[in-house]
Amino acid sequence: MFRISSYIREIAAPTPLGPRRHPPGPVVIWNLIRRCNLTCKHCYSISADKDFAGELGTDEVFTVMDDLKGFRVPVLILSGGEPLLRPDIFEIASRAKKMGFYVGLSSNGTLIDKSNIDAIAAADFDYVGVSIDGIRDTHDKFRRLDGAFDRSLAGLRLCRELGVKVGVRYTMTQDNAADLPGVLQLVEDEGIDRFYFSHLNYAGRGNKNRADDAHHILTRDAMELLFETAWDCEQRGLDKDFTTGNNDADGPFFLQWVQRRFPNRAAHIEAKLRQWGGNSSGVNVANIDNLGNVHPDTMWWHHTLGNVRERAFSEIWTDLSDPLMAGLKQSPRPVKGRCAECRHLAMCNGNTRVRAQQLTNDPWQEDPGCYLTNAEIGVADGDRLEVKPWVRLAPAA
Numbered sequence: 001m002f003r004i005s006s007y008i009r010e011i012a013a014p015t016p017l018g019p020r021r022h023p024p025g026p027v028v029i030w031n032l033i034r035r036c037n038l039t040c041k042h043c044y045s046i047s048a049d050k051d052f053a054g055e056l057g058t059d060e061v062f063t064v065m066d067d068l069k070g071f072r073v074p075v076l077i078l079s080g081g082e083p084l085l086r087p088d089i090f091e092i093a094s095r096a097k098k099m100g101f102y103v104g105l106s107s108n109g110t111l112i113d114k115s116n117i118d119a120i121a122a123a124d125f126d127y128v129g130v131s132i133d134g135i136r137d138t139h140d141k142f143r144r145l146d147g148a149f150d151r152s153l154a155g156l157r158l159c160r161e162l163g164v165k166v167g168v169r170y171t172m173t174q175d176n177a178a179d180l181p182g183v184l185q186l187v188e189d190e191g192i193d194r195f196y197f198s199h200l201n202y203a204g205r206g207n208k209n210r211a212d213d214a215h216h217i218l219t220r221d222a223m224e225l226l227f228e229t230a231w232d233c234e235q236r237g238l239d240k241d242f243t244t245g246n247n248d249a250d251g252p253f254f255l256q257w258v259q260r261r262f263p264n265r266a267a268h269i270e271a272k273l274r275q276w277g278g279n280s281s282g283v284n285v286a287n288i289d290n291l292g293n294v295h296p297d298t299m300w301w302h303h304t305l306g307n308v309r310e311r312a313f314s315e316i317w318t319d320l321s322d323p324l325m326a327g328l329k330q331s332p333r334p335v336k337g338r339c340a341e342c343r344h345l346a347m348c349n350g351n352t353r354v355r356a357q358q359l360t361n362d363p364w365q366e367d368p369g370c371y372l373t374n375a376e377i378g379v380a381d382g383d384r385l386e387v388k389p390w391v392r393l394a395p396a397a
């Protein structure tokens with residue numbers, strides 16, 4: 001996760017570097033339910049509107065929560081599927097809040113309405129993220145439900161009206177890239193304080209449809225637009241947060257933007273970015289799926305480290321006998337190809353290992369999603385791993 005706005009603030013008002021802070025435990029993204037009323041084209045959890053057997057019950061969730069607290073996990077992001085389809089979602093959220101976790105809700109927003117908005121407000125989530133992947137038709141096509149956009153927007157507005165801290169989450173592919181300016185305008189017009197830009201990751205239906213991934217040139221344009229938008233908000237004194245996920249090349253790309261726009265701040269930003277250190281899957285980010293399986297992050301459902309029904313999360317997370325976990329926790333990571341030679345490796349930490357693994361079966365290969373040129377990363381020109389738009393996998397489930 002790359003917090004653009006933090007670094008934008010560092011341009012406006014630099015703060016001392018200070019010692020590197022290590023979070024006490026990982027942020028846990030918890031897919032409590034796989035069922036969903038939508039079947040989005042890019043969905044990593046391959047969710048659908050049906051029950052999935054063997055999901056953790058309320059008491060099991062509570063037991064795991066106690067272990068997470070003991071392991072000093074600071075943040076729980078309650079996700080799915082569509083978490084609002086879980087009848088005990090507010091019970092789980094309230095208990096988590098009482099235990100002192102920072103609690104986020106990750107929702108598609110279509111089910112937020114007058115019947116549950118009071119319960120959502122009472123649960124006192126620290127953050128509710130609603131996915132908006134384009135304006136009206138684009139969003140409805142992306143999310144494969146007519147009327148989804150209007151329902152999600154209505155949900156977003158209800159949250160805002162009741163003072164729930166709400167943000168927009170947008171995942172970009174070729175199909176919706178043209179709508180990014182419109183979505184940013186919506187964020188502005190609706191007075192939304194947070195915007196999360198998610199790059200496509202190659203997991204679940206997002207892997208089957210990976211040929212739809214945005215071309216690198218489009219991604220670069222999108223990032224420039226985000227940096228300029230975040231800077232504009234800072235200049236206007238608006239307290240907004242712009243964040244990206246699933247592509248840690250955003251850090252070095254931001255540095256290039258700073259070198260061009262604010263050259264006198266470049267050295268400071270570079271030092272801050274090196275301190276950030278890039279991708280933290282398997283280190284500061286963890287995932288528990290609907291069945292209790294633990295993964296290095298949400299995009300690794302095809303690689304299970306253990307199950308919370310059999311072993312405590314804390315035990316699973318610290319077990320380095322799994323070669324993927326051992327590699328993710330290694331510094332520097334044992335990356336190959338252009339990632340190994342990249343001059344920004346200390347800043348991005350080798351980016352997103354899932355994409356490399358999905359294309360080559362080797363999690364340490366170079367990340368095909370890196371949109372920096374060979375010249376920008378300081379490597380000789382040559383072939384590089386890429387997702388050819390004309391190579392399609394089997395149709396999505």
Ligand SMILES: C[S@@+](CC[C@H](N)C(=O)[O-])C[C@H]1O[C@@H](n2cnc3c(N)ncnc32)[C@H](O)[C@@H]1O
Pocket residue numbers: 036042043044045079080081082083106107108109129130131169170171198199200201202203204205206207246
């Ligand atoms: C799996 S959804 C669950 C919560 C809720 N149903 C929703 O759609 O917001 C969580 C977030 O992950 C995003 N997402 C799903 N698959 C993805 C993928 N393959 N790459 C990047 N982001 C993805 C979704 O767009 C959504 O913002």
Ligand code: SF4
Pocket residue numbers: 036037038039040042043044045046047048080081082108143
């Ligand atoms: S991305 Fe969210 S809304 Fe879409 S199918 Fe997956 S879980 Fe459902």
